[in-house]
Amino acid sequence: MKAVVMAGGEGTRLRPMTSSMPKPLLPVANRPIMEHVLRLLKRHGLSETVVTVQFLASLVKNYFGDGEELGMELTYAHEEKPLGTAGSVKNAEEALKDDAFVVISGDALTDFDLTDLIRFHKEKGALVTVCLTRVPNPLEFGITIVDEEGKVERFLEKPTWGQVFSDTVNTGIYVMEPEVFNYVDPDVSVDWSGDVFPQLMKEGRPIFGYVAEGYWEDVGTHESYVKAQADVLEGKVQIEMDGFEISPGVWIAEGAEVSPDAVLRGPLYIGDYAKVEAGAEIREHTVIGSNVVVKGGAFLHRAVVHDNVYIGPHSNLRGCVIGKNTDIMRAARIEDGAVIGDECLIGEESIVQGNVRVYPFKTIEAGAVVNESVIWESRGQAHLFGARGVSGILNVEITPEVVVRLAGAYATTLKKGATVTTARDHSRGARALKRAVISALQASAINVRDLENVPLPVARQQTARGSAGGIVLRTSPGVPDSVDIMFLDERGADLSLQGQRKLDRVYARQEYRRAFPGEIGDLQFPGSVFDAYTGSLLRRVDTTGIGDAGLKVVVDASNGSAGLVLPSLLGRLGVDALTINPGLDESRPTETRESRRAGLVRLGEIVASARAAFGVRFDPVGERISLVDERGRIIEDDRALLVMLDLVAAEKRSGKVALPVTTTRVAEQVAAYHGTQVEWTTTSPDDLTRVGRAENTIFGGDGRGGFIVPEFSSVFDGSAAFVQLLGLVARTQLTLSQIDARIPRAHVLRRDVSTPWAVKGLVMRRVVEAAGDRQVDTTDGVRVVEADGRWALVLPDPAEAVTHLWAEGPDDGTAQALLDEWAGVVEGAGQ
Numbered sequence: 001m002k003a004v005v006m007a008g009g010e011g012t013r014l015r016p017m018t019s020s021m022p023k024p025l026l027p028v029a030n031r032p033i034m035e036h037v038l039r040l041l042k043r044h045g046l047s048e049t050v051v052t053v054q055f056l057a058s059l060v061k062n063y064f065g066d067g068e069e070l071g072m073e074l075t076y077a078h079e080e081k082p083l084g085t086a087g088s089v090k091n092a093e094e095a096l097k098d099d100a101f102v103v104i105s106g107d108a109l110t111d112f113d114l115t116d117l118i119r120f121h122k123e124k125g126a127l128v129t130v131c132l133t134r135v136p137n138p139l140e141f142g143i144t145i146v147d148e149e150g151k152v153e154r155f156l157e158k159p160t161w162g163q164v165f166s167d168t169v170n171t172g173i174y175v176m177e178p179e180v181f182n183y184v185d186p187d188v189s190v191d192w193s194g195d196v197f198p199q200l201m202k203e204g205r206p207i208f209g210y211v212a213e214g215y216w217e218d219v220g221t222h223e224s225y226v227k228a229q230a231d232v233l234e235g236k237v238q239i240e241m242d243g244f245e246i247s248p249g250v251w252i253a254e255g256a257e258v259s260p261d262a263v264l265r266g267p268l269y270i271g272d273y274a275k276v277e278a279g280a281e282i283r284e285h286t287v288i289g290s291n292v293v294v295k296g297g298a299f300l301h302r303a304v305v306h307d308n309v310y311i312g313p314h315s316n317l318r319g320c321v322i323g324k325n326t327d328i329m330r331a332a333r334i335e336d337g338a339v340i341g342d343e344c345l346i347g348e349e350s351i352v353q354g355n356v357r358v359y360p361f362k363t364i365e366a367g368a369v370v371n372e373s374v375i376w377e378s379r380g381q382a383h384l385f386g387a388r389g390v391s392g393i394l395n396v397e398i399t400p401e402v403v404v405r406l407a408g409a410y411a412t413t414l415k416k417g418a419t420v421t422t423a424r425d426h427s428r429g430a431r432a433l434k435r436a437v438i439s440a441l442q443a444s445a446i447n448v449r450d451l452e453n454v455p456l457p458v459a460r461q462q463t464a465r466g467s468a469g470g471i472v473l474r475t476s477p478g479v480p481d482s483v484d485i486m487f488l489d490e491r492g493a494d495l496s497l498q499g500q501r502k503l504d505r506v507y508a509r510q511e512y513r514r515a516f517p518g519e520i521g522d523l524q525f526p527g528s529v530f531d532a533y534t535g536s537l538l539r540r541v542d543t544t545g546i547g548d549a550g551l552k553v554v555v556d557a558s559n560g561s562a563g564l565v566l567p568s569l570l571g572r573l574g575v576d577a578l579t580i581n582p583g584l585d586e587s588r589p590t591e592t593r594e595s596r597r598a599g600l601v602r603l604g605e606i607v608a609s610a611r612a613a614f615g616v617r618f619d620p621v622g623e624r625i626s627l628v629d630e631r632g633r634i635i636e637d638d639r640a641l642l643v644m645l646d647l648v649a650a651e652k653r654s655g656k657v658a659l660p661v662t663t664t665r666v667a668e669q670v671a672a673y674h675g676t677q678v679e680w681t682t683t684s685p686d687d688l689t690r691v692g693r694a695e696n697t698i699f700g701g702d703g704r705g706g707f708i709v710p711e712f713s714s715v716f717d718g719s720a721a722f723v724q725l726l727g728l729v730a731r732t733q734l735t736l737s738q739i740d741a742r743i744p745r746a747h748v749l750r751r752d753v754s755t756p757w758a759v760k761g762l763v764m765r766r767v768v769e770a771a772g773d774r775q776v777d778t779t780d781g782v783r784v785v786e787a788d789g790r791w792a793l794v795l796p797d798p799a800e801a802v803t804h805l806w807a808e809g810p811d812d813g814t815a816q817a818l819l820d821e822w823a824g825v826v827e828g829a830g831q
Contacts, residue, residue: 764794
């Protein structure tokens, strides 16, 4: 006997889950519903099966193929148009005309005894046997009444409560004789219950009803879909489960990686190759698909998560369904009954309220509160670029496919035959993605000079030596699972805002240039880049006095790429240097704030015990430095900026220094004391670089360990700042603690306030209104200056749903009060 599986329905009630996936492929316990149906058929000896398909038919065919993997023989009958429940089976008549056959839906979950159903059919000599079951709410099903012998007396399709006369309903499972095809017209829409069965009853043909025992759930709504998952986990339906039951009700599939510090409260299911980090909590009736990542602090309860989903730290998912390839970012909240379609992005700290439907390929911006369904809108990322180039979580937001498109877009903004320099840090992720960058550039008629793993300042300098631009990949500072793609201009500086917008437009329009076969770009690996860098640095930065000062310093390379250039540099400086942590460590491509602080404490201990002049710690890419004085005390980054400013200005006695508007106004006092002046810039590195290139600029810094040494470069360079500091300390013959002691104390406080994108403009208008008659500076954001010199700066973040605030006063208490005042203005406008 053969079987017919009906898999052609659109499943409109299940949208958005079925917007891009046919209903039979919806996973239940990480297997498509139809696979459970096919396995049931096979258990009862029905291995030859015809599958009727119509909506998204190719997806069904591609998934199941000829059925060999299931040990079955599958053939397909394709409907060009919807033919109804009977018409679709009629469409497969050629394969079914020789013997009785079973008809079953491809989207109903059941464990009925089909063998006993077939026995009943044969014993009764029926033309059609209808499989029935009893349900508490029959409104969505066809009601059927049978007599004592099982003969059908009456059908009623989807009744109202006033028409309900039984709780016995038609499950859509039938056993039929081929003779039934005589009652079905070809190529027209015909239904069994509405058209064929009434005609058979009218003619007195033998139609019987078999009341089955067991589980049956018509997965036709979101509620029934979630219920089916819970019933499987509770063991209410007998199906085959992949994986291992490691404790009662807790199923984990092959290759899944679950931290012993994760909290698991079954029954639940974790799919193959999923990863659940420490601190995550997964509660009962949760199903996690294949290749899903659940970060620490995430909470899931009665959540159904399809394949390849990223669930960010501290996110909260309750009673919801998440479509495949969707990213749920940090601290997002998805409430009971919500359904998120495939390939969506749910931004940080956003809230999707209960019963909301988010259709596929949509973006919910960070901080948004969504209380109605998102169907047509498709709000993409407002800007590609953030503070560190294009940034995102590796293989979640920044995938090889995204990198290829980005590199192709960048190449399209350049002329054919131009040269681009590429480089990376020492992480495996950056190495893998850089290969994708190189391929995309060459395929777009761009020649590539690949520096491989070098410090970021070296990459910038090499880019400025004849390249049209550069691309550097590195691990995001302090975020080990994220990566930054930094695009450089022909000077080795970060791409200007104008250049970023141009790249943004090409990427958004997907207008990528492709090379003809004879135009494929060349790939070169230049040599002696470290010697070229150190030679240029020592020629341009004043090193007089270092050799005679007898300085002893401790240098911490942080196991990063700075250690690659330090041997050549320190050897030619002739300084007594103790280098620690010089080797590369692939497993630690960046540092958290805590690990960096611990490293500085350790550096201070070594400096004090070695009686060194000072200690310097490089960041992993050699761009920024932190300082420790001769006593081993850490000089905080904002304080180190003032120390460097004081040393440079005292020696130069003229010119200007470039500082972002967030810097303490004590810097103005220091600069003015030595006859120099401050030019305030925006917080963008691009703006600091612009001022750093000016002829009379003598110094620049951002208060976060980034220093510009204009005589060598207009970009942040840790090695250049280190060499400059050596020379200044040697010539002034003052210790860092002495210099620090003569600079007034600063009292600058900072706070971040979550602000939805939709109200950022309103927030800034309210800030200007609240300023009233006070002095307002709009260099970057809005800085409100009080009559006594206190000031507060309100600056919306360009890439995140956050507003940054700074406040400075004569003491911490005054600064805190000012910060509270303006935070209240921002929070009030955002509500």
